[in-house]
Amino acid sequence: MQAVATVAEVRVGRRGDAALAESPAPVISWQVDSTEPGWMQAVAEVRLDGSRVARLDSDESSMVPWPFADLRPHARHSLEVRVTSKSGTVTPWSSPVELRTVFLDAGEWSAERIGLGGIVADDTPGLLRTEFDLPDRPLSAVLYSAAHGVYQAQVNGHDVDDSVLKPGWTSYQYRTVHDAVDVTDSLHAGRNAIGIRLAGGWWTERYGFGDGATRFYGGPPGVAAHLHVTFEDGTSQVLRTGSGWRSTTRGALRTSGIYAGETWDARQQLPGWSRPGFDDSDWSPARVDGPFETPEPAISEPVRRTELLPVRVVLRSAAGRVLLDFGQNLVGRLRLTVSGPEGHVLRVRHAEVLEDGELATRPLRRASATDEYALAGDGPATLEPEFTFHGFRYAEIEGWPGVFDPDCVQAVVLGSDMRRTGWFETSDPLVNRLHENVVWGMRGNFLSIPMDCPQRDERLGWTGDIQAFGPTAAFLYDCDAFLASWLRDVAREQAAHGGVCPTVVPSVLGPAAPVAGWSDAATVVPDVLHARFGDRAALAEQYPSMCAWVEALLGITGDRLLWEGMFQFGDWLDPVAPPEHPEDGRTDPDLVASAQMIRSLTLVAQAAATLDHEDDRARYAALAERARAAFRAEFVTPAGRMMSDSPTAYALALQLDIVTSAEQRTALARRLLELVRAGGYRMPTGFIGTPLIMDALVDSGAVAAAQRLLLQTENPSWLYAVTMGATTIWERWDSLLEDGSLNPGDMTSFNHYASGAVADWLHRRLAGLAPAAPGYRRLRIAPVPLDGLEFATATLDTRYGRAQSGWRRDGDHIVVQAVVPANTTAQVLLPGSTEAIEVGSGVHEWTTRAPSIARPDAPLTPSTPLSTVIDRPGAYEALLAAAHTVGPDSSARVRQRTRWVPQRSLASVLAEVGISDAIIPQLNRRLEEQA
Template sequence: MSDPRTVRVDAGAPRGSDIVASARPRLSWATETDAPGWLQSAAELELRRGDDVETSSVAGRDSVDVPWPFAPLAPREHVELRVRTTGADGATSPWSEPRGIRAGFLADGEWDAAPIAHAAPDGPAQPVLLRTEFALDAGVAAATLYATALGAYQVAINGTDVDEQVLKPGWTPYRERLIHETTDVTGLLRDGANAIGVRLAGAWATEEYGFRDHARRVYGEQPAFAALLVVEYDDGSELRVRTGPGAWSSHPSPVTASGIYAGESHDARRELPGWSEPGFDASAWTPAAPGPELVVPEARTSPFVRRIEELPVAEVITTPSGATVLDFGQNLVGRLRITVRGAAGDTVMLRHAEVLEHGELGVRPLRAAEATDHYTLAGAGEETWEPEFTFHGFRYAEVSGWPGEFDPADVTAVVIHSDMERTGWFDTSHDLVRQLHENVVWGLRGNFLYLPTDCPQRDERLGWTGDIEVFAPTASFLYDVRGFLDSWLVDLAIEQVDGVVPFVVPNVLDADPTPAAAWGDAATVVPWVLAERFGDEEVLARQYPSMVAWTEAILAIAGDRRLWEGRFQFGDWLDPDAPPENPFKAKTDTDIVASAYLFRSVDLVARAAERLGHAADAERFGRLREEVREAFLAEYVTPSGRMVSDAQTGYAVAIEFGIAHDAQRDALGARLAELSRRGGYLIGTGFVGTPIIADALSSTGHVDTARRLLTATGNPSWLYPVTMGATTIWERWDSMLPDGSINPGEMTSFNHYALGAIADWMHRVLAGLAPAADGYRALRIAPTPLEGFDHASAEHLTPYGTARVAWRREGDDVAIEATVPPNTTATVHLPGAHDEVEIGSGVHAWRVPAPASPPSPGVVSLESPLADIVDDPEAYAALAGALDGGEPGSSAPMLRSIAWVPGRDLGEAIRMRTTAVQFDAVAAALGELNRERGLAG
């Protein structure tokens, strides 16, 4: 294919939909061509409105987030767009396939539906059925349903569900923002009698939030539903069916109880066949009650939540207590679908958990979340059921009450999450690192369900701001998260109080939020990431007031000292040395973390102001940035390059946030590398330091230290959970202890993506694929063939097309291949090269000498310096094996307590910590290693 071909025309609709939420959606397109160095010189857009055709031209390279050049869309208008492009070589592509675009928003004042609810609930959060009937004349041209809920709902028209979405409309700050779905239901309507049926439950809207006895309902006691159906006839007339008093009736649901945390109970004996079809006898139903007043809903911009994948039972386990537990082989988020046969009244119970502890279902980490579903059979032969208004985080499920012989083929795990397009892939020869990356992907999938949550399983599942603040770059590579995070940022701005960002968004914990560094800084960091990774300047401009408000709030706290100090902070949360019950007690002082983030937010606001053309703000925040920098360096960094908190996270933030002057970076990086070695190349950082420590090391010339941290398998490390069988990222480095028991801390989760932020470094540095300009308009290709890795690759579907970098060791060389999408360029830095080269689009290949192998290890003994032992993985393994004495891992606490410094020898360090037998065993093990190496000893 040498001629250009325009593909992937995008108007910002959710995946699998043509519905847009704006009258002027921004447009993007990509061009495929084999022509090397292809750059777009112009593009032509054609819009078809019925029989009318409009065209518009774009000069130059712009093909991402191009402003809508036509007259605004009208509500319910359906148009078709196609694009063709011309390259700098003069060749013009054929027209793209037409892309349908449907206006999903309502006109101002058009929403006039009144909310309705259960007429007589017998308790809080009561699920309910709602229905109405209406008649249609012949000649229906189109029908559009706008629907929302304070809760979660599904609509059926004439007995058929209107879509396959799950738990819609999701969770937003309900008092200030509701989302409506816009659904084309033309094909479900009939001439004559029609019926609408609604299944409704409370979900997030009626859940109790808070910890221990502080849990309370925030939004209300009962769910409510509102909808407007607009039917358009061929002659231009309309019929509108809306919720409100009089025409709608309610009835208790066969779902007898439902909650996000508790689970769902369904009594099939209460099902009402035909209830959502016309002609159903609803004489026993009660007129629906008016619901609470709701804000006018707005059209969806975030992705739909759908059933994405199904997993079969991998193993049936009989636990020591005799329980039947199903293992699905993967920690996932969703629910179970069962097919069962039994007598009326038989009840199957499904209890979910992420891990087994000593062979039994490990439910303690769930805290107050019951995570249990019940299905009571109707006794009507084969019955298939899946909960509708709840979800669980689990790998294991305990099944009880199953009638008859159990067949694992009758149970399927249904994976649900926001349906975002997968855009990023990574592969490597290192099996454990490959599995680590897969765990990151599954962690994202499980926690991106309408909003970015901290965890999907316990009595929390909240939109913690700190988690997504550190993880946004990784997420932006792996999936197209633009619409997902764009929508969540709208909620973040809504929930700010005097500029202060709450810990969670939506905020259900504290009406008067407390500022916390790294958490509240999501207000500045996440919009900047979207601009950097997707070229999304529109969200940056929209969020700019929110960014400024947060930054002004923390500047006010800092005062004239320009330091954020002496206040509540999460700090370097979950530093592995922090006590399980006090996860904020990290090695790096919380004031250092807070003041570093003060700099980061001031810096990002200054850069955003400059980019958006706010000259006065750019000057002011630029000046404040330098004042914060100098205050930080004067307070926390000595002239020789030591920090007053001599711990890894402090050095990492000073380097990676750009606080340190260029002349200081080498000294800070050297100390960071030394501290990493002193810790035995095990993790010594928490939420703040972990996402950036590898970058801080590699950018200061210590990439091999970063490699040692990445590939360590001891506790704590990124790979320790992998060696323990993890299939997602854990909240704590040791959520599961080596003996198979769950961490004793009250707070632990086995599906928390934050510490998986290392994957972004794996993409950019290890594989070597990174953006060099906003939205990957230019790439940086800089692969790093690390010792112990035979190959690595990263692939990313950029807004311009697929970019890929792959390297592989071949004998004494490294073979490198790169794909640069059309209409982009790349800067290439090859291993061992001093200069960079600029290339255009196309497929490129290079062959370079492999990096020199490390020198062969020398003789090791009890007289060897500790640094030499820890830098020699074989020697360290021999030491650990000798100390374990047949109990693998038993020496880990002692080894972790040693500072692996060059000025002290091994024998001195372990003599007082070991028995004579152990001491002699170490000497013998090191001697044996020397003999295996052909060395004296």
């Protein structure tokens, strides 16, 4: 049968949800579906508006530079692509993509900032409106709008789009963004009206901790809008915010806050307020603040309602209150459909977990997370907050009129509406739930900015979390535009803080201090966008920011090239750190900081090479090598022992290629395995070490140790939270203690994505799907099967098409399967093999013998080393069972206090918990039964 190829998708710009040109020369991408094995592009043709054709003698099909003259503002075009393969086959023209430009001409923006008139509190929500006449029905009309605060616009009584919390949060003092919404179909000849609902949102929120929280941005919220209307005859009309607009604090929304929640009084609704002819004579003139700085076009997907979840279980609290369990920790709010007497009040509170049968609100700190409604009494009403969001699994409803009906309540899931691109599955249901928890953690925390905890009085853009989680995020969702937008704020904040990337962006916690692993987001995240999306433009745009950060570092470290003596978060939330001091981990913070500096210098050198800045490449590469040498001299013994004897220290030295001597690396790897084993294969790392440790073990040949770490269910571990009912990733390994009580630390979140960075390892190593060239133009298929798993598969929608890698067991063989998209190639490394296989696009399968795994199987004796006991899971479980017969405390002591080292014997543990050596034959019988 003749091979068929078609151009399946044409994309304009970075966003995956619309063909919007945010600049005069947007990048374009396309995918090809082909049944021809090894299909590769030779030539591409791009057709604009059915007539102009640009021929591209290139094999590139992702993020291709715009091949025509610059686009103009307020323009609409159609775009088609066809390609010719290297074998000479030509595809048909693709289906036309209708694109529109969403940027404004230089100097065109002149809208003034307006707000609520009269004497009102800064955080008071309200309404703004105006009316205007059009001589004819418009050919096209676009509403450009921006705000210090949050808003939604209506034209002639209808919301202009389905976005929420517009326009999102940016570093307002340095950068604002505008929406560009097509409102053509909402306008007509004659009288029209625009209305705007406005609240403070992030602009009026108080930031900080405890009693130290204060307003960061000054003054009340404001909004600016610019309506551009074009008619059939080519003329245009522009309406802008300014004098002549009217405002009121009346309306159903009475109070609004990100942390506090909202108060509504349905009796104060104003029907028809955004339609022409509404009587606004009792409204006040809108406050006019003067020019609103020229905003940029928004490049990221907006926040939207992405899913509705029903009530899973209705509970009664210990105090008799109605509690709703949605079965999933989520970010959003409740939608209620309710009927009751006029003035009747409903109160809704939210929390992530329950404690003693009630909402656990202590982790919320000063965030009240409460919504309140007064009913109008005019029949069934649908109620939903508008300018706030909550992090919760449970909700308490107080004051429901009549018999409660769970079908009248839904949880509305909110998040930046990015396209899902990555999936993973394995044979272990606990690992699958772990991966699903990672997905939900990202969904909740990627809301306008990459947040860290969506439930408490924080919800800030912590840079340390995203530098750890970036590769995972780039697989699960098409977050290129989302993170490229946030990086623009990073660059602006750095420019204002001497090159230092703050620990939170937008920076609202005071002066920015340099902190290792957090400030390094300035170099790490741009590298992720280039490596995972092939976004060279983002790398180029952020390159000055990357350089600024390392130059600030060089000013700190001086000629020693060691980052010493400053405050650091270190290996934040190392499980041995006390609850009240999560920075007090086992790894020297100076070691962490100096290693992170090496990482940033290396990334900047790599970026300079990609961008053809040869002088910079040579300089930063040389500095990185000098810093490596300084690190080795300071922190590594000649015998290959880290001065800070922790798993994170060894993982940093190995995975950042700080130690290059083969002999020392072998010693480091051996010691890393010893430490992981001595800890009983429970997680020994915090924010810095967690993304590295699995790779460090596997690259050192300790695959069995990586398996034990991944599949561990004891505390601390990834699966411990799963066994405790988690549906998102926790901030602490033990946010919930083993007895079901809350961690006593003041900082306890049940929706924090940083430790979910393990999902990147699941995708790249366990299933074996990794990029071998930027943007997956070339794949690396190299799965690492783990004992105890029957299969694993990762699927990714790359810019070139769907890629897949996976494996399954077939007796004593491993079957590896791969899907390679058209116009890409793959390097395949089968389990147990050192010889790479090169393949082109298509579906591939290989069968190889499963790697043999050495397992200790000698009978246990009193002198059996504890390292051997822990390496025999059955022996360990039998020992725990024997200790439990003495008492639960004895079992806990074995788990929590034992160091599983070769220098200690089984007899020593038995003696410590009061068990006679006579138990050993019983242990051996249990092992024989398990075998």
